[in-house]
Amino acid sequence: MNKYISCLIVFFLIIFLFVSCKSTIIDEDEFIEDIFENINMMFETDIQDYDFIYQMKNMVSGVYAFTVSDNGELYFSNWIDEGVVNEIIDVFDLNGNIIDTINLSQFAWDIALDELGISEDELENLTEPITISLDSFLPSSMTIHDNFIYFTERNQFGSTSTRVFYYNIENEELKIITTLESFTNVRNIVFSGNFLYLHGRDVELLQNTNRPHILFGDSVKSVNLITGDIETVFDESPIGIAGMDDDELMVYAYDENEGFYFLKHGTDVRIYNNLRNSINNFYFNMFGDSSIIYSFGDFLILTTLDESDIERELARDLYFLSSKPFVARSGFLFYNTHSGIRRICVREMTLGTVLNMAHTDPGGTAYYTPVPVLPALGIQTRNMSIGYYDLAFRILSGDNEIDIYYLHSQHDISDNIRRRGAFYTLNDIPGIWEYLDAVFPYVRDAALDENGDIWMLPIALDTTLFLYNERLTAEFGIDIDSINTFKDLTFVINDLRERNIPVDSGAQYEWFFDRYFYQIMRNNNGFNRNDFRTMAEFFYDYINFVKGEWSFQNSQFLNANDFAYDEYFVEIDGRRLWDWRGRYLFTPQSLSLSRFNINLALSHEIYDDEMFFEQLKSMYDGTGVYNHIPLNYIHNRYMKFPSISGMAESDITVEFIAVNPNSNNLDEVIEFLTRLIEYQMNLENSFILKDRSTYTDRHYINDVYGILNYKDNFIRFSISSDLIYDDFRAFLGDEITLDEYLNRVEFKINAYLNE
């Protein structure tokens, strides 16, 4: 009997395992098929591959609002001057060909009569003259549902009400739905259920003036399309609204205490996102007062008005694009540029042609793990963070799940991929040779393997820069040119302290250990006892390991990677403001952070102290919008970071993409890389392209460019400092002697390089 029971258990176990495996596989395959099937059914196409940017060729200028129908047709509000100004809606098909033009102005007469409540016949029989105003109907926001285009008018100056219209495409009929009093600047209109939801601004007319006054800021109003009832459905600082698939409204809003959250209308459940915490305060401000949120499927697309182009650092399911209207439909994100409409495929690529990207996650205090900064170029990349063991295993086992490797030259596996030939040769990628000719020569060298084949696509450079305030260093009598080595730097810091100038010595020694290790090992020539002895003695002398601080005179321990401030805060009316960010004398700063700050400085164009001060003061007064203000760049300069040996070149690293030769999606990979190259080639202030004309003419940019363009620079693919980090700590903690430390390091480095 027991035998039969055992057999049954084994049988069911096998069935269970089979079904488990099978269902996983089927689910994924079905999902991919569904995506393509739905898209193609929707568009009546046989598309298996999607264009990433769609540029309209026959666009007329002056687009005010636009929307996209479910079948992919683009509707733009527009105007043309043909002696008489006509407000129109142009309709384009998927290929960018104009298929219809709706002249809204032709309805002006009828609408005017409607509003007066008289017919054409009654007009003929009027006994007294009346005034008929042929207003503008130019849509400021619009949406399309079935055969109806719903839109709001563009408010005239001083107006305090907004009319809501629908245009029946089939009957060619324009009607006013309602007029929203004390409500203007409608940013977004959403059709959901039997309601129109409008996100706009509550206003009233100031007495004795014709100037509208903002009452409470933004709110969301609903218009019941059946009863015509108008209701304020949300007035707690909405940022954007979106219609959901289940005919519900999703609101994205801001709470002063908790930050940003999503709220499904009709419920009390607020889903806070952690953008404010996880990304950066800067992005928190980018939402501003004009963000728009869209939904499609499981995605929520958040847009914001900002002058910069696609923000590359952000999460993949949030898109921050340029300061133009957006519409998301059926997996595409459309946005309006000055010259036309671009279409970015967003959703379709997440599975069928997904590029699974791997970046290594080495861990350890001395490492920095790069965050993928690839732009969304129509092929969404799904990031897989994997460790060395897993990555090595995947590469050696011919794994085809990962398509591209997003790596950093500082990862020791990078060099192993190059040396072992574990890459797909990129020689035939369109434009790649031109791109390599366009980047700094040492970057080109790094991209070629020993046979002259292109083994990786360099994306961005990084190095440690020395940022200093030229005016302040001069005021304090610091000869900045004399700081070539770290010993020179410590001499300057101690000198400042002796003169009672507040100096922060919070730089973490792990970071410096890392820098110096790479400097010593930059040629991978093996172990040099003298170099490592010098480095060990240097750190031993300058670091109080027990306290975890630098042993400068009167040392203080702070967590910032800054050396010296001239002041920690700005005082206004006796109160300290922004006590964590003042101006500083000098600081180490990574190129990646510098690039960010420089672009920020350029976008804000803050170039003098007065503007800087005014910005702070407006914050203090509560009248200004919180803004991440970069350091006052007018006095900022960059120089090469002091090295341990005083070497002239900088230790530069590169973030790059290598392609898995076993990838199942090589066609998509090639397409993606082609677009990426095009994107890279058009970057401004890239700090990787050597063409000086692609950089803005600012003194601090010239500094950085000069450092990167130094003739002896080269990219190094070094071994990991993790190799000896524990021994280094053991030595600093007096657990082992200097000779024991050196012996261990010698064995490890020699073994690593020669085993």
Next chain:
Amino acid sequence: MRFLRKLKSWNMKCIYLLIPSLAGTFIFFVIPFVRVIYYSFIDNQFRRNFVGLDNYVQTFQNEFFQLALQNSLLLIVICIPVLILLAIIISLVLSYGIKTLRKTRAAFILPMLIPTASVAEIWRLVFTGETVLPVYTLFIWKNIGICVILLTAALTAIEPEIFEAAKMDGAKGIKLHKRISVPLILPTIIFTILLSIVNSFRVFKESYLFYGTNYPPSHSYTLQFYMNNNFLKLDYQALATSSVYTMILVIILVLVCFGLQRRYSR
């Protein structure tokens, strides 16, 4: 044909029952083994150019492979005799010595039950400094349990009459065990040695956890470290050739053991 005839004469049920096991062996052992051999003859698995014995020559000439081989052999030469000797003594004491000690028999299984990570952590508290002793001690401590169990089982299987006859012939004490017990359990001793040799090649985990790095001090750098590090460097060829060398080494050691067994059995 003879093989087929013999196969036909078997009960088909036996063959059916063997199929899952054979399939598993083929898929999980034979195919990987053939692949390892194949990888050892190509330049790398992405380009796959045949390079003959180049990989073998390079690996054999590599100073760190030589160091690893030397350390692995030292571990076998030093630890295994100590381990077996200790295991025999403990087994004899447990089988024929003080009766109260027999109750402690279960304690020898404990090292096998304690997770290696915990053991390595405890061992770190015991040992400090630049010495090979912790790894050797850890290996002996960890493996002595299984050896004692096997040897004690073999000793208890010896017929009491044999001892009685030997005693009547005047044998006693150590001489009794040297002449009677040990020769009788020689096959088990050889098996225990083989098992310990195989286990000595698996000492990587303990060593890795004890030193906390892929690069332990030179005296503890064994073949497993060499192979593991080359795996991380994507050098499958060094990994494959050193595996083949290890296999050859194990075969030689097994043959030596069998030779010894045959000689002493006579």
